[in-house]
Amino acid sequence: xxxxxxCTANSCRSILSEAVFNHLAPDGxxxxxxxxxxxxxxxxxxxxxxxxAGISTDxxxxxxxxxxxxxxxxxxxxxxxxxxxxxxxxxxxxALKAHWGLEDPSDVQGDEAxxxxxxxxTVETIETRCRxxxxxxxxHLDAVELRAELERIAAL
Numbered sequence: 001x002x003x004x005x006x007c008t009a010n011s012c013r014s015i016l017s018e019a020v021f022n023h024l025a026p027d028g029x030x031x032x033x034x035x036x037x038x039x040x041x042x043x044x045x046x047x048x049x050x051x052x053a054g055i056s057t058d059x060x061x062x063x064x065x066x067x068x069x070x071x072x073x074x075x076x077x078x079x080x081x082x083x084x085x086x087x088x089x090x091x092x093x094x095a096l097k098a099h100w101g102l103e104d105p106s107d108v109q110g111d112e113a114x115x116x117x118x119x120x121x122t123v124e125t126i127e128t129r130c131r132x133x134x135x136x137x138x139x140h141l142d143a144v145e146l147r148a149e150l151e152r153i154a155a156l
Contacts, residue, residue, distance in 0.1 A: 001028060001029050001030075001074045001075070001138070002031070002068075002071065002072075002073045002074050002075075003021060003029070003030070003031045003032075003073060003074065003075045003076075004032055004034060004068055004073035004075070004076045004091065004095070005017035005018050005021070005031060005032075005033040005077050005078075005079055006034055006035065006036070006077070006078045006079070006080075006089045006091060007033070007035055007036075007079050007080050007089070008036055008037055008080055008086060008088075008089065009037060009038060010033055010034055010035025010039065010062045010063055010064070011035070011038075011041060011043045011046065011062050012042075012043050012046050012104060012105065012106045013080070013104060013105075013122065014033035014034065014035060014079055015033055015042050015043075015046050015060055015062070016046055016050065016119075016122060016123055016126055017031065017033060017077070017079055017100075017102075017130075018031045018032060018033035019055050019056065019060060020050075020055060020123060020126045020127050020130055021130050021133075022056075023055045024127065024131065025134070026134060029134070032067055032073070033063070034063050034064055034065050034067050034068065035062065035063070035089065036064075036065075036087075036089035036090075038062045038063055038064045039062050041061075041062050042060055042062055043106055045105075045106065045115070045119055046106075046119070047060070049116070049119040049120065049123060050123070053123055055123075065091075072093050072094070072095060073091075073093070073095045074096065075095055075096045075098065075150070076091040076093075076095045076096070076097045076098070077097075077098045077099070077150070078097075078098075078100070078101075079099075079101065079102045080101065080102075081103050081104060086104075096146060096147060096150070098147065098150035098151065098153075098154065099154060100129055100150075100153065100154045102122055102125060102126070103118075103122070105118035105119045105122045125156070128156050129153050129156050132152075132156055133150075133153055
């Protein structure tokens with residue numbers, strides 16, 4: 001199963017999601033991320049946060065929708081923060097779609113400890129959601145049931 005995490009810039013939340021998902025993923029699952037307006041570089045704090053958590057950053061880069069061309073995802077999960085008024089990217093393919101909104105830790109102002117805490121909290125939320133995702137009984141869920149489970153996970 002291939003999961004696409006989408007955000008606007010593909011430099012922070014979707015990158016963190018891709019890395020955490022792949023770190024925890026059992027065989028047969030893989031994530032990629034993209035942005036509707038990719039920044040072209042991953043935020044250094046995104047990489048240092050992942051490294052501090054023992055999560056590989058190999059192969060992570062800011063990319064657009066061409067990154068999965070020819071290999072469409074099964075599930076698309078947007079991670080932008082609608083509550084902050086962000087416009088979430090839209091994927092027009094046949095994949096099942098879900099929204100797991102995350103506040104952008106790169107918008108947090110304050111001292112290093114405060115910003116680090118925001119990034120760590122974001123990774124923790126992503127990890128909680130990914131673990132819940134991997135515990136789903138995929139062989140027993142139809143598309144409607146899977147969509148409901150993805151919505152439930154978004155609240156974790």
